[in-house]
Amino acid sequence: MNRLAYNKLVDRFFKLAALAATIVGLVFLFTLVWDIAHDGAGRISWSFLTSFPSRRPERAGILSALVGTIWIMGLTAVFAFPIGVGAGVYLEEYTKKKNLITRLIEINIANLAGVPSIIYGLLGLGIFVRALSLERSLLTGALTLTLLILPIIIISTREALKAVPFSIREASYALGATRWQTTYRQVLPVALPGILTGTILALSRAIGETAPLITIGALTYIAFLPESVFDPFTVLPIQIFNWVSRPQKGFAVNAAAAIIVLLVLTLILNSIAIYLRHRFQRRIRW
Amino acid sequence: MKSFLDRRSRQRIFERGIHAALLLCASLSIFTTIGIILALFFETFDFFKEVSIIEFLTDTQWTPLFVDKHFGILSLVAGTFIVSLIAMCVAIPLGILCAIYLSEYSSPRFREVVKPILEVLAGIPTVVYGYFALLFVTPLLKSFIPGLSGFNALSPGIVMGIMILPMVSSMSEDAMHAVPSSLREGAYALGATRFQVATKVVVPAALSGIMSSFVLAVSRAVGETMIVTIAAGQQPRFSLNPLVPIETITAYIVQVSLGDTPAGTIEHKTIFAAGMTLFIFTLALNLISNWLKERFREEYR
Numbered sequence: 001m002n003r004l005a006y007n008k009l010v011d012r013f014f015k016l017a018a019l020a021a022t023i024v025g026l027v028f029l030f031t032l033v034w035d036i037a038h039d040g041a042g043r044i045s046w047s048f049l050t051s052f053p054s055r056r057p058e059r060a061g062i063l064s065a066l067v068g069t070i071w072i073m074g075l076t077a078v079f080a081f082p083i084g085v086g087a088g089v090y091l092e093e094y095t096k097k098k099n100l101i102t103r104l105i106e107i108n109i110a111n112l113a114g115v116p117s118i119i120y121g122l123l124g125l126g127i128f129v130r131a132l133s134l135e136r137s138l139l140t141g142a143l144t145l146t147l148l149i150l151p152i153i154i155i156s157t158r159e160a161l162k163a164v165p166f167s168i169r170e171a172s173y174a175l176g177a178t179r180w181q182t183t184y185r186q187v188l189p190v191a192l193p194g195i196l197t198g199t200i201l202a203l204s205r206a207i208g209e210t211a212p213l214i215t216i217g218a219l220t221y222i223a224f225l226p227e228s229v230f231d232p233f234t235v236l237p238i239q240i241f242n243w244v245s246r247p248q249k250g251f252a253v254n255a256a257a258a259i260i261v262l263l264v265l266t267l268i269l270n271s272i273a274i275y276l277r278h279r280f281q282r283r284i285r286w
Numbered sequence: 287m288k289s290f291l292d293r294r295s296r297q298r299i300f301e302r303g304i305h306a307a308l309l310l311c312a313s314l315s316i317f318t319t320i321g322i323i324l325a326l327f328f329e330t331f332d333f334f335k336e337v338s339i340i341e342f343l344t345d346t347q348w349t350p351l352f353v354d355k356h357f358g359i360l361s362l363v364a365g366t367f368i369v370s371l372i373a374m375c376v377a378i379p380l381g382i383l384c385a386i387y388l389s390e391y392s393s394p395r396f397r398e399v400v401k402p403i404l405e406v407l408a409g410i411p412t413v414v415y416g417y418f419a420l421l422f423v424t425p426l427l428k429s430f431i432p433g434l435s436g437f438n439a440l441s442p443g444i445v446m447g448i449m450i451l452p453m454v455s456s457m458s459e460d461a462m463h464a465v466p467s468s469l470r471e472g473a474y475a476l477g478a479t480r481f482q483v484a485t486k487v488v489v490p491a492a493l494s495g496i497m498s499s500f501v502l503a504v505s506r507a508v509g510e511t512m513i514v515t516i517a518a519g520q521q522p523r524f525s526l527n528p529l530v531p532i533e534t535i536t537a538y539i540v541q542v543s544l545g546d547t548p549a550g551t552i553e554h555k556t557i558f559a560a561g562m563t564l565f566i567f568t569l570a571l572n573l574i575s576n577w578l579k580e581r582f583r584e585e586y587r
Contacts, residue, residue: 011479015391021383022392025404025455028448035422036414086311094308102312107576109315114502114572115565116509118536119322121543122561126325130549147318154315178297180304208411211511211536215543215557237413237512244417244516252421259414270409 036263040256048257052223053239057250062258064222065239068138069207069265071226072235075142076149076206081199084150085188088157088195093183113151120148121215129216136217139229144212149202156198160191197273204269208262210237236262326565329558336552342559348522348538350556351547357556359563361522365532366564369443369514370507372528376447377503381454382489382496388455389462390484401456408452416516419445424517437519437531446513450503457502461495461582462488498578505571509564511536535564 051061095102124144134140164187172182188195213235214220220242222234236258243255334342337357345358384404388397424441428434434441465488473483489496519531520541533541539557547554 007479007482011481014481014484015387018383018387018391021380022387022400022404024380025384025407025448025451026400029403029407031422032410032414032418035418039421083311083314086308087315090308090312094305105312105315108319110576111569111572112315112318114505114568114575115322116511116536116568118509118511118539119326119561119565119568122539122558123318123322123325125543126329126558127321150315150318154312178301180301204409208413210411210413211515211540214540217543220544237411240413240417241512241516244413244420252417255417259417262411263414266409266411 033263036256036259039253040258040260043253043257044260048254049261053221053242057243057248057254060243060251060254062236062239062261064225065234065236065258066261067225068222068233069235069262071138071229071233072141072145072213073203073207075138075229076145077199077203079142079146080149080153080202083146084153084199084202085157085195087150087154088161089183089188091154092158092161093187094179109151109154113155117148117209118211118215120144121212123147124212124216134230136219136232137230138226138233140216141213141218141233141235142229144216145206145209148209148212149206152202152205153195153199156201157191157195160194160198161187163194164190193276193279197276200269200273200276204266204273207266207269208237210235210241213238214241236265322565326558326562329555330562333552333555333559336555337559346524348533350553351542351545355552357559358524359535359560361524362533362535362538362560363563364524364526365439365514365518365522366508366534366536368439368526368528368532369446369518369534370504372440372443373446373450373507373510374500374504376444377450377454377507378500380447381451381499381503382458384451384455385458385462385496386484386489389459390480390488404452404455407449410449412449412510412512413516415445415449416442416513419513419517431529434529435519435531437517437521438529439518439532440528442513442517443528445517446507446510449510449513450506453506454499454503457499458492458496461492461499464495464582465491492582494578495582498575498582501571501575501578505568505575508571509536509568511540515540535560539564 048061049066050063051059052063053065054060091102091105121144124140124147128134128140128143129136134143168186168190169182172186177185218238219232219234220238222232226233240255240258240262243251243258246252342357342359344360345356346360347356347358348361349356388401392400419442420437423445424434424436424438427441431440469487469491470483473487478486514534515537518534518537520533520537521531522533522538523530525532538560542554542557
């Protein structure tokens, strides 16, 4: 075999290997979804969604976990959105030159994005549970997750703001608008879909977080619904974890069914984000 | 007084207020870092008043919850190490092959369809992977490896590797994408095949970007919690045997958090000492990864 034919053979073989590697991930994903659907789909019913957890797997449901997840998501969004956008706006619109402080904040945000989530749990335990005595409440959980997802929101806010052409700002300044008027009335409305997309993706990460909430002491068994932000809570991932750790087969089925609910919620959040991104790309043209 | 209330002054005060509020939002990230360091430091400091740092770093047993207490972090580090190593053995070869395929071989349409699907893998909650590792992958592996325990490092390691795969492939692909196409064209003009272009031109040129993705992937694996908590067991063990139950640093923190260990006891302080160890590891890895990324960016400015 001559050199050229050999090289072509190697190339073809390598292409197949690389394609196979790409397909491994896809096969894994489909197996995972199929396995969970197979295990849990039959268990989903109205009573599963509206019952409290129980010692008997066939009677148990996810009501308290589902309500807890909705509470936590709502509170986290309320805290994280304004703070994250504010920080992004400051770093992108209010700092002309890169001084020491903004450099420091930037490096810091990049590093915070890489801190394992369980460390945020220890932070929440030290600051919110102990120092501020908020106990293992919804408020503690939401504040902890807020700190966890802030770097993601800040980074995506900055990306969205960067995409707004500079001429828009200059036109606004030329008409005598102040910096905040320019930011609030011109730049933010245009960047909003991008910012919302980033925020929703951050929330879809928060909805699946388990470790930091376990670390701050969220309960694994709750048979009542929280009435205020100072009440204890549980969330879907913790309920799933609790059921997975039990030896009885019935609880594994419950876990699979709860996973389906969790994945559907995550999917809904992601679809909203994709829709917004799509709309954003279409509508605005300069 | 009237001049104070005129429109421009009011506006100026309002602008200043906004500026201060925004600065406060941005500096919250600094406070978060300080908070993390303080929260970990105080309890860790207390911990080392009772346990010598030598014992912590050299003892090979970790039994703070038993009567005969040993505080050797090495057994948790060994557990973390073996799971991360297995995850990397899965994620690095698959990730780099995947990145090469998507960047150098595939049609744009194939990439547009496959890339988002792969990224779904990174968005699935980790507790779901834990379920899958324990109840699907472990039983499957048991049919090949008879000596495998119900809890082991192998199964969560493999699953974690697949979870990290999109991160490695996506970041490596970005790095390869940033390599100027003139380099590729030069090689093609000399008669190189795609394989030769990919392995001899593109990968070496994008190397620091690719390495940066590997290091970040290691950091993610070291800090990953739920998969190992569910599927790897709770037996700290100073061994690198992937077939037996082990415990990672993260799984230990969860184990103690779930129990009713009262705050202030030495048992409870161990989670902060373990957390500090984890924080130092991941911080070092993230800094190395960022450094590599910056270096790569400078090469192709």
